[in-house]
Structure formats: C-alpha cells, structure tokens
Amino acid sequence: xxxxxxxxxxxxxxxxxxxxxxxxxxxxxxxxxxxxxxxxxxxxxxxxxxxxxxxxxxxxxxxxxxxxxxxxxxxxxxxxxxxxxxxxxxxxxxxxxxxxxxxxxxxxxxxxxxxxxxxxxxxxxxxxxxxxxxxxxxxxxxxxxxxxxxxxxxxxxxxxxxx
Amino acid sequence: xxxxxxxxxxxxxxxxxxxxxxxxxxxxxxxxxxxxxxxxxxxxxxxxxxxxxxxxxxxxxxxxxxxxxxxxxxxxxxxxxxxxxxxxxxxxxxxxxxxxxxxxxxxxxxxxxxxxxxxxxxxxxxxxxxxxxxxxxxxxxxxxxxxxxxxxxxxxxxxxxxxxxxxxxxxxxxxxxxxxxxxxxxxxxxxxxxxxxxxxxxxxxxxxxxxxxxxxxxxxxxxxxxxxxxxxxxxxxxxxxxxxxxxxxxxxxxxxxxxxxxxxxxxxxxxxxxxxxxxxxxxxxxxxxxxxxxxxxxxxxxxxxxxxxxxxxxxxxxxxxxxxxxxxxxxxxxxxxxxxxxxxxxxxxxxxxxxxxxxxxxxxxxxxxxxxxxxxxxxxxxxxxxxxxxxxxxxxxxxxxxxxxxxxxxxxxxxxxxxxxxxxxxxxxxxxxxxxxxxxxxxxxxxxxxxxxxxxxxxxxxxxxxxxxxxxxxxxxxxxxxxxxxxxxxxxxxxxxxxxxxxxxxxxxxxxxxxxxxxxxxxxxxxxxxxxxxxxxxxxxxxxxxxxxxxxxxxxxxxxxxxxxx
Numbered sequence: 001x002x003x004x005x006x007x008x009x010x011x012x013x014x015x016x017x018x019x020x021x022x023x024x025x026x027x028x029x030x031x032x033x034x035x036x037x038x039x040x041x042x043x044x045x046x047x048x049x050x051x052x053x054x055x056x057x058x059x060x061x062x063x064x065x066x067x068x069x070x071x072x073x074x075x076x077x078x079x080x081x082x083x084x085x086x087x088x089x090x091x092x093x094x095x096x097x098x099x100x101x102x103x104x105x106x107x108x109x110x111x112x113x114x115x116x117x118x119x120x121x122x123x124x125x126x127x128x129x130x131x132x133x134x135x136x137x138x139x140x141x142x143x144x145x146x147x148x149x150x151x152x153x154x155x156x157x158x159x160x161x162x163x
Numbered sequence: 164x165x166x167x168x169x170x171x172x173x174x175x176x177x178x179x180x181x182x183x184x185x186x187x188x189x190x191x192x193x194x195x196x197x198x199x200x201x202x203x204x205x206x207x208x209x210x211x212x213x214x215x216x217x218x219x220x221x222x223x224x225x226x227x228x229x230x231x232x233x234x235x236x237x238x239x240x241x242x243x244x245x246x247x248x249x250x251x252x253x254x255x256x257x258x259x260x261x262x263x264x265x266x267x268x269x270x271x272x273x274x275x276x277x278x279x280x281x282x283x284x285x286x287x288x289x290x291x292x293x294x295x296x297x298x299x300x301x302x303x304x305x306x307x308x309x310x311x312x313x314x315x316x317x318x319x320x321x322x323x324x325x326x327x328x329x330x331x332x333x334x335x336x337x338x339x340x341x342x343x344x345x346x347x348x349x350x351x352x353x354x355x356x357x358x359x360x361x362x363x364x365x366x367x368x369x370x371x372x373x374x375x376x377x378x379x380x381x382x383x384x385x386x387x388x389x390x391x392x393x394x395x396x397x398x399x400x401x402x403x404x405x406x407x408x409x410x411x412x413x414x415x416x417x418x419x420x421x422x423x424x425x426x427x428x429x430x431x432x433x434x435x436x437x438x439x440x441x442x443x444x445x446x447x448x449x450x451x452x453x454x455x456x457x458x459x460x461x462x463x464x465x466x467x468x469x470x471x472x473x474x475x476x477x478x479x480x481x482x483x484x485x486x487x488x489x490x491x492x493x494x495x496x497x498x499x500x501x502x503x504x505x506x507x508x509x510x511x512x513x514x515x516x517x518x519x520x521x522x523x524x525x526x527x528x529x530x531x532x533x534x535x536x537x538x539x540x541x542x543x544x545x546x547x548x549x550x551x552x553x554x555x556x557x558x559x560x561x562x563x564x565x566x567x568x569x570x571x572x573x574x575x576x577x578x579x580x581x582x583x584x585x586x587x588x589x590x591x592x593x594x595x596x597x598x599x600x601x602x603x604x605x606x607x608x609x610x611x612x613x614x615x616x617x618x619x620x621x622x623x624x625x626x627x628x629x630x631x632x633x634x635x636x637x638x639x640x641x642x643x644x645x646x647x648x649x650x651x652x653x654x655x656x657x658x659x660x661x662x663x664x665x666x667x668x669x670x671x672x673x674x675x676x677x678x679x680x681x682x683x684x685x686x687x688x689x690x691x692x693x694x695x696x697x698x699x700x701x702x703x704x705x706x707x708x709x710x711x712x713x714x715x716x717x718x719x720x721x722x723x724x725x726x727x728x729x
Contacts, residue, residue, distance in 0.1 A: 010344055013293075014281060017282070017285065021286055055476075058472060059469065059472075059473060062468045062469035065468070065469075066467070066468075066469050068289070068290040068310060068342070068344060068345050069290075069344060071344040163343065
C-alpha cells in the first residue's frame with residue numbers, strides 16, 4: 001500500500017543521505033522524496049512517498065526514528081491529510097497545439113509561466129494523480145520536458161507535525 | 164587560553180576516562196599523536212593493522228562494558244578500520260572511532276589519502292560526525308561517547324580534518340549532552356509488563372530465550388533471578404552466552420543453527436516465549452515460516468523498537484532497558500495479584516524437555532586416535548576452571564567453543580556473532596587482556612582465521628600480552644568444508660589450506676612460545692603447561708581431526724526442528 005511519511009530532521013549536512021541510505025540499504029521503496037528547511041532553519045521537513053506491506057511500513061517508521069538526525073516521524077496516510085505536487089511541463093506550442101495547450105492548461109487550472117514563439121512552460125499543482133492525468137490528456141509528442149517535485153504533505157485540521 | 168584541536172581531543176578522551184586507545188598513526192592524525200606523546204593518562208596501543216585497532220577496542224569494550232576507543236588515519240586507515248566498525252555495529256558494541264581526514268580545504272579534491280569517511284561508514288555506524296570547526300570538537304566527542312553507550316549501543320565515528328586538529332580555541336568540556344532528536348527509552352511500559360506476566364502465568368510450555376542484549380544491558384543478575392523464580396527453561400543465543408550460568412539445570416544450552424536439540428525443540432514447541440534482548444535472526448530461528456508452524460504467544464523485550472516485529476510478529480512488545488524491565492517483571496510477580504506458574508503443566512513440559520536432553524546432541528567420538536576439537540575445548544574449560552575470558556574467530560572452532568566452554572558469567576565470551584568476522588579473535592583478545600590484565604584470556608581460533616590478523620603477534624610482544632592461543636588446526640576452512648560436504652557433493656572448492664606455516668616457528672619468530680599437539684593424550688598436559696606460563700603468550704597448534712563436523716546443524720532455510728544430528 002502507498003504511504004506518505006513526513007519527517008522532521010536536523011538540518012545538517014548528510015542528514016538527507018542518512019535517510020536515503022537507509023531506504024536503499026534495507027531495500028525499501030522510494031516513490032518520491034522532497035526536502036527543504038522549515039520556518040525553523042535548524043530543521044528540515046521531508047516528505048517520502050513509499051509503499052509496502054504493513055510490516056514493512058512499520059519497520060520504515062521504526063528505522064527512521066532510530067536515525068540520530070531524525071527528530072519526528074509521522075505517517076500522514078494514517079489520517080486525514082492533504083498532499084500537493086508541483087510540475088513544470090514544457091510543451092510544443094506551434095500551429096493548432098498553441099491554442100490546444102492554452103486550453104488544457106486552463107482545464108487543469110495550470111498557469112503558463114514562460115512563453116516563446118515555439119513553446120509554453122506550464123505550471124501545475126495538485127495531487128500526483130491529477131498531474132498524471134494531465135500528462136495522459138496531452139499527446140506525448142507535444143511534451144518536450146517535464147519536471148516534478150514529488151509530493152509534499154500536511155495533516156488536515158489540527159494534525160500538526162512540529163517540535 | 165587557547166589550545167589546539169589535537170590537544171582538545173586528547174583532553175576530551177581524558178575527561179571521558181579513556182585509559183586505552185588503540186591506533187595506528189598516519190599523516191592526517193600527526194597533530195593528535197603529538198599530543199598523545201606529551202601525556203601519559205591515555206595509553207596508546209600501537210597495533211599492526213587498523214582492522215586490529217578496532218577489534219581490540221571492541222574486545223576491550225565487550226570485556227569491560229566500557230566504551231572502546233580507536234584512532235586511525237585518513238584514507239586506507241579508515242577503509243582498513245571499516246571491517247572492525249561493521250563488526251561492532253552488528254553486535255551493538257559501544258565504541259568511538261576517531262578518524263583523521265585531509266584538511267577541510269582539500270576535502271572533495273581527491274587529495275592524497277582522502278576517502279569520504281562519513282559516507283563509507285554511514286551504513287555501519289550508529290552515528291557519525293565530520294568536525295569542520297575546532298570549536299565543535301569537545302561537544303562532538305561528548306555526544307559521541309553518549310551516543311555510543313546509551314540506548315542500543317553502537318560504534319560512533321568522529322572524522323576530524325587535519326587543519327581542525329591544528330586550529331586553536333578555548334577548551335571547555337561540556338557536562339551534559341542535549342539532543343532533541345535522541346532520547347532512548349529505558350523503563351518498559353508497566354501495562355505491557357503486566358500483560359506479559361499474565362501470559363507467563365498461564366503458560367503450559369513456557370520458554371525463555373535470551374540474547375546479547377542481556378549482556379550489553381548488564382542484566383545478568385536480574386535474568387537469573389527471574390528464570391529461577393519462574394522455574395522455566397532458558398536458552399541463549401551465541402551472543403548471550405554467560406548471561407545465565409551454563410551449569411544451571413534450567414539452562415538448555417545455546418539454540419539456533421548449531422544449538423542443542425533440547426533448546427531448539429523447546430523453542431519450536433513452546434506455547435509462550437519470552438524473548439529478552441534477542442532479535443530472532445536467521446541463525447537463531449531458521450526459516451520463520453517453519454517457526455510459525457507451531458502456534459505460540461511471544462513476549463519480546465528489547466531496547467530497540469526496530470528489533471521488535473522485524474522478523475517475527477510478537478504479541479506483547481516491551482520497549483525498554485532489559486535490566487529495568489526484568490526488575491519490574493520480578494517485582495510485579497511478587498505482588499499478590501500475580502498468581503503462580505502452572506506447576507502441573509510445567510512438570511509435564513520439563514519431562515518432555517528431559518527426553519530431548521537425553522538425546523545428548525553434543526556427543527562425539529571420544530575413542531578416536533585423532534584429536535577431537537570438542538575435546539580440546541572441554542579440556543580448556545576444565546584447565547581454566549571456566550573462568551577465562553574466551554575470544555574466538557569465526558567458523559567451526561567458534562561453534563565448538565560456544566557449545567563446550569560452559570560460560571557461567573557474562574562478558575566472558577567474546578566473538579563476532581553478527582558479522583562473522585574472521586580475524587576478530589586475536590585482536591579482541593588483546594583488548595580483553597588490557598581490560599583485565601590479571602585475568603586469563605584465551606583466543607580460540609582455527610588455522611585459517613588466525614592468519615587473517617596474524618601480524619598482531621607483534622603487538623602482543625610489544626605490550627607483553629600473555630594471551631593463550633588455542634588453534635584448532637584441521638588444515639581446512641572447517642565450516643566451509645562442512646557446508647561443501649553437506650550441500651555441495653564433497654567438492655572442497657578452495658577450502659583446503661595448502662602451504663600453511665609452521666605455527667610453532669611462526670610464534671617463536673615473533674618472540675612467543677609455540678607448541679604443536681598431535682595426540683589426544685597430550686592435550687591436557689599441553690594446556691596445563693601453557694596456562695602455568697602467566698607472563699608468556701603461548702600459541703597452541705592442535706592438529707585435529709580433519710573430518711569433524713559441528714552438530715547439531717539446521718541447514719540454511721530449514722526450521723528449528725529439522726536438525727541434522729550425529
């Protein structure tokens with residue numbers, strides 16, 4: 001099953017590689033991983049999307065907690081949560097595609113953030129499946145380049161991950 | 164007054180009460196060696212290879228319960244040390260390894276003797292640090308010792324670039340450590356302990372299974388009290404031997420791949436299992452599927468939550484320090500509400516166990532004209548009255564030592580259980596001897612293992628370490644040969660040790676005493692003579708039966724009750 005795990009960790013050099021190394025050393029799967037400092041510059045917040053049986057997820061949680069640089073871990077998917085991912089897509093925008101791409105960006109509530117006479121760069125935010133849906137809806141040969149951040153997640157309501 | 168990073172480091176070691184430091188100098192650590200030279204509180208032991216420095220610090224830690232400390236230079240110093248670090252990590256040994264690094268401005272330039280120490284050691288340490296500023300040395304060392312010894316212990320690497328050891332600042336050693344991200348649990352959950360107790364009281368076929376955590380957690384006394392109070396059978400892993408006295412009738416011997424018949428059968432057929440500081444690893448329970456062919460309730464006490472429900476699902480997890488949890492369990496047991504173990508069921512269970520025990524699974528041919536390795540260990544136990552610190556290398560001799568040297572006290576049995584590192588025996592014996600200068604220290608080894616760190620005979624000479632080396636020489640990598648006999652059609656691929664040295668002359672060339680023993684009748688006399696020589700290292704080369712195998716044996720992937728017996 002897919003799980004989205006949020007981690008608060010010391011904002012130290014090497015902290016990311018401890019987490020990434022743990023996943024590769026123990027054969028856990030990483031679908032995506034994002035990390036950036038929080039409002040407290042000494043802490044980083046990481047979101048990992050992974051999958052595995054209940055036993056594997058339990059071990060992932062325990063092993064993450066065991067890392068000395070890790071301050072807190074929660075499995076967001078255990079409760080109500082919101083997740084968002086950012087995607088930038090460069091598409092060919094010549095001929096009939098120029099109008100079509102503008103229309104598709106609007107339908108998916110995307111924004112065109114860079115324009116040349118040959119291409120658009122579209123910014124899209126949403127759940128991973130919404131971004132997938134966009135890529136599916138657009139003909140493949142129009143897509144020049146895509147870049148995705150991977151999911152970031154946060155608990156709903158008063159579910160808060162902080163010190 | 165400002166002092167150099169190197170001096171700060173040495174002062175930190177003094178503050179931590181480090182009396183022995185095992186190491187090997189090199190370019191990146193020369194400032195540190197210069198400071199070591201100027202003082203005499205921390206005694207440096209010069210080994211002949213960095214692997215041995217770490218094994219020696221490890222043996223020191225296992226024998227004494229204190230943090231072992233090693234010092235190596237950058238690059239190859241570190242890569243040589245990695246085997247030792249991984250060995251300590253697998254067995255959760257508290258250690259601090261200080262590694263030199265190229266100057267900060269040279270890091271990442273592929274400088275001479277540069278390796279990414281923090282990167283290389285990351286998967287085999289509890290934690291590691293790269294100290295980039297001289298002002299961080301004291302707090303980092305303080306943290307390193309704290310992390311090494313608390314919670315589930317483990318090795319900590321502190322990597323210090325050369326320029327940081329030369330830079331100067333004020334020295335103040337912190338009194339306490341604060342780490343918001345690290346707070347090991349000690350006390351077990353009282354409610355869970357109560358649940359455990361109620362399961363134990365209802366058990367009809369109970370079993371107690373203990374591991375290295377009992378030794379590391381200094382909980383031997385508490386374990387013995389509980390086991391005797393309950394009257395239940397008790398077994399131990401390779402790592403836990405000595406935590407409960409082997410001579411006690413309630414002890415069923417070691418369990419696992421080469422465990423006794425009675426221990427493995429009782430483990431398989433019990434209805435309530437109390438696991439204490441043990442981790443159900445593959446060499447202990449064999450195939451987990453087979454283990455669950457029988458239904459049983461499992462209580463698991465461990466300080467590391469990630470050890471619980473890792474290989475087997477448990478019913479009552481108790482996270483905590485083994486010592487505290489056992490005290491609480493014994494206390495609750497004395498309470499009025501606790502109830503008593505089911506005496507009638509227990510009697511039937513013990514009758515079954517005695518039938519298994521009568522199978523005498525450790526028997527061997529005592530009439531052989533060749534020296535049987537088991538016989539050597541039995542005689543070793545007699546001659547040393549079971550009081551020696553015994554280290555071992557890895558292979559058949561290790562298993563025979565575990566089976567036949569009946570350990571009565573914790574910390575007397577020192578071996579590389581998790582990683583299975585050949586070459587561990589002699590250097591770890593050096594550490595044990597330095598921790599206990601007046602006690603007898605024996606290294607049980609084989610002619611293949613001993614060759615992996617043989618250079619340390621030189622260190623033993625320099626520091627006059629009177630080790631007794633018991634080498635069971637069967638001219639084979641015995642355990643490899645045994646597997647090849649059982650599972651590879653007797654094709655002994657590369658397991659024959661051709662062109663062995665004359666170990667007597669080898670020992671003599673290092674300035675020690677060497678003896679070769681070739682007849683069973685000479686075994687006891689040779690041991691007696693060797694142990695009379697209190698101040699000499701004696702290398703005993705026992706020429707043993709080449710074909711002897713370790714029994715019982717659970718083949719890889721099989722279950723606990725699928726033992727090959729003699």
